[in-house]
Amino acid sequence: MTQPIDFWFTAGSTYTYLSVMRLPALAKAAGAEVRWRIFRLRDILDATTKVVPFPAGSAKRDYMARDIARRADRYGIAIRTPVPYPLPDQSFANRVATLGMREGWGVDYVRAAYRRWFQEGQPSGAEPNLSASLAEVGQDPARVTALANSDEIAAALVAQTNEARQAGLFGSPSFVVGGEVFWGDDRLEDAIAWAKAGSLKRAGY
Amino acid sequence: MTQPIDFWFTAGSTYTYLSVMRLPALAKAAGAEVRWRIFRLRDILDATTKVVPFPAGSAKRDYMARDIARRADRYGIAIRTPVPYPLPDQSFANRVATLGMREGWGVDYVRAAYRRWFQEGQPSGAEPNLSASLAEVGQDPARVTALANSDEIAAALVAQTNEARQAGLFGSPSFVVGGEVFWGDDRLEDAIAWAKAGSLKRAGY
Numbered sequence: 235m236t237q238p239i240d241f242w243f244t245a246g247s248t249y250t251y252l253s254v255m256r257l258p259a260l261a262k263a264a265g266a267e268v269r270w271r272i273f274r275l276r277d278i279l280d281a282t283t284k285v286v287p288f289p290a291g292s293a294k295r296d297y298m299a300r301d302i303a304r305r306a307d308r309y310g311i312a313i314r315t316p317v318p319y320p321l322p323d324q325s326f327a328n329r330v331a332t333l334g335m336r337e338g339w340g341v342d343y344v345r346a347a348y349r350r351w352f353q354e355g356q357p358s359g360a361e362p363n364l365s366a367s368l369a370e371v372g373q374d375p376a377r378v379t380a381l382a383n384s385d386e387i388a389a390a391l392v393a394q395t396n397e398a399r400q401a402g403l404f405g406s407p408s409f410v411v412g413g414e415v416f417w418g419d420d421r422l423e424d425a426i427a428w429a430k431a432g433s434l435k436r437a438g439y
Numbered sequence: 440m441t442q443p444i445d446f447w448f449t450a451g452s453t454y455t456y457l458s459v460m461r462l463p464a465l466a467k468a469a470g471a472e473v474r475w476r477i478f479r480l481r482d483i484l485d486a487t488t489k490v491v492p493f494p495a496g497s498a499k500r501d502y503m504a505r506d507i508a509r510r511a512d513r514y515g516i517a518i519r520t521p522v523p524y525p526l527p528d529q530s531f532a533n534r535v536a537t538l539g540m541r542e543g544w545g546v547d548y549v550r551a552a553y554r555r556w557f558q559e560g561q562p563s564g565a566e567p568n569l570s571a572s573l574a575e576v577g578q579d580p581a582r583v584t585a586l587a588n589s590d591e592i593a594a595a596l597v598a599q600t601n602e603a604r605q606a607g608l609f610g611s612p613s614f615v616v617g618g619e620v621f622w623g624d625d626r627l628e629d630a631i632a633w634a635k636a637g638s639l640k641r642a643g644y
Contacts, residue, residue, distance in 0.1 A: 282497060285490055292487060293607040297620055304619075304629070308639035402498040414509075415502055420625045424509070434513035 237429045238267040240410040242398055244275040245331045245344070245359060246324030247406035248288075248302055248317065251352045252419040254345055255311045260422065266429040270341055272332050273398035274391055275406050276324070287405070288319070295319075305419070306352075318357045327359025329382040332391055339371040346370045442634045443472040445615040447603055449480040450536045450549070450563060451529030452611035453493075453507055453522065457624040459553045460516045463546075465627065471634040475546055477537050478603035479596055480611050481529070492610070493524070500524075510624070511557075523562045532564025534587040537596055544576040551575045 241257060243250040261268045279285050288295035299316065306313040321327055327347070334340030346367040347358040356363035365375045381387065398408075402415050409416040409425035412432065416425040427434050446462060448455040466473045484490050493500035504521065511518040526532055532552070539545030551572040552563040561568035570580045586592065603613075607620050614621040614630035617637065621630040632639050 282494075285494075289487075289490075293604075293609045296607065297609065297622060300620070301622070301626075304639055308629075399498075402501060404498045404502065415505070417502060417506070418625075420623075421506075424513075434509055 236265045236267075237412050237432070238269060239425055239429050240269050240271055240401075242271045242273055242401070242403055242406065242408045242410065244273060244324070244406040245327035245347075246321040247275065248298060248319055249419045250407045251313075251348045252302065252305055252309065252311065253407040253422055254348045256309060256419070256422060258341075260426055261429075264426045264430055266426065270335055270344070271394060271398070272328055272335065272391070273395045273403065273406075274325070274328055275398075275403075277395050278399050278404060281399075282404070312349075312353045314353050314355060316355075317352050318355060321357050322360050324359070326382065328391055329387050330359060330364070330378060332394070333378060333382045333387050334371075334373075336390070339373055342371045343367055343373070441470045441472075442617050442637070443474060444630055444634050445474050445476055445606075447476045447478055447606070447608055447611065447613045447615065449478060449529070449611040450532035450552075451526040452480065453503060453524055454624045455612045456518075456553050456557045457507065457510060457514065457516065458612040458627055459550055461514060461624070461627060465631055469631045469635050471631065475540055475549070476599060476603070477533055477540065477596070478600045478608065478611075479530070479533055480609075482600050483604050483609060486604075487609070517554075517558045519558050519560060521560075522557050523560060526556075526562050527565050529564070531587065533596055534592050535564060535569070535583060537599070538583060538587045538592055539576075539578075541595070544578055547576045548572055548578070 239261060241253070243253070257268060279287075288298050299319070302317070303313055303315050331340055331344050334343045347363055350356040350363040350367055351358040356366075368375050368378055401410055403410075403417075405417045407417075407419055407422075409422065411425050411428045414428055416422070416428070424434055444466060446458070448458070462473060484492075493503050504524070507522070508518055508520050536545055536549050536552075539548045552568055555561040555568040555572055556563040561571075573580050573583055606615055608615075608622075610622045612622075612624055612627075614627065616630050616633045619633055621627070621633070629639055
């Protein structure tokens with residue numbers, strides 16, 4: 235019996251693009267249910283390690299951009315470089331995605347917004363990406379913006395972030411399967427293997 | 440023509456254990472020459488991002504320990520948990536390894552020291568690991584300790600660290616192939632693919 239996968243992410247995360255594009259097909263092939271969960275990674279980092287994942291001007295940020303481009307190519311996923319980073323309003327991007335998950339259009343919206351961000355250079359959660367991606371999933375930008383800015387969605391994000399902290403998360407994307415945490419798009423195959431077998435498949439050596 | 444792989448590491452790095460155990464066989468199968476290069480990661484991090492890879496008490500440190508154990512199991516590499524971390528004297532561990540690379544016994548020594556650290560719970564670069572691992576490669580601990588503490592080895596480490604910084608490195612292990620940086624044991628297969636083909640093999644989807 236394949237276990238469900240909790241897919242935790244923050245909408246401003248770059249490596250999450252690879253998972254957003256890869257996860258649906260991989261999970262379907264494995265027969266695994268996926269629960270898309272959004273959290274505010276920055277709140278967790280600010281409260282604990284103060285670590286910025288990819289500091290401006292650092293070698294690590296340059297590496298991240300190059301590594302994602304190489305991996306996208308390896309996976310046959312379209313990408314247009316340079317990709318804008320960081321997002322101008324990561325908070326709003328998370329709120330819109332949270333509303334979408336509640337209303338049922340979240341997964342399609344997140345994938346549409348990531349495609350525009352990584353394939354057309356339009357930052358997620360800002361115009362023109364916002365209206366175009368919402369239109370693609372049949373949603374009205376004015377209504378969505380008003381609801382996304384509501385206290386209810388803000389409270390939901392705080393609650394989800396607390397849950398992520400309790401689960402031991404510190405980065406995006408993360409996959410949680412039966413209490414095991416897998417961090418990073420490069421652990422997606424591990425998470426799938428764990429969902430299927432409760433352990434990692436042995437590599438061939 | 441397979442390109443050579445520069446394998447950069449710092450002797451106190453945990454994930455480097457997986458690469459130290461995996462790299463020789465993978466490189467041999469690919470026909471790739473490997474150059475083992477040591478650098479002081481902490482000097483680079485202190486001077487730039489101030490990031491500690493796995494802060495004490497953080498969820499990230501707990502995750503690292505679990506992730507390495509799962510991956511070692513997946514690779515069929517022995518591990519005994521909990522693994523001591525951080526090393527009591529990472530600097531000395533780097534100096535001994537640097538001397539060993541100069542004198543030709545470095546690779547075997549580093550692998551022996553990592554095995555004792557991860558399989559027997561003996562921190563690398565400290566007793567009883569030091570004397571036992573040196574004996575395994577036919578070296579006298581008193582002679583090695585004196586030379587490892589020399590100004591010449593200290594200067595060599597500074598020079599190697601500067602070279603690593605110039606190459607854009609910010610973590611261990613890192614693999615550099617034809618100017619491309621691959622960071623992390625989980626990028627070892629990417630580095631091998633790049634050494635063989637100058638690009639990443641397309642995954643099957």
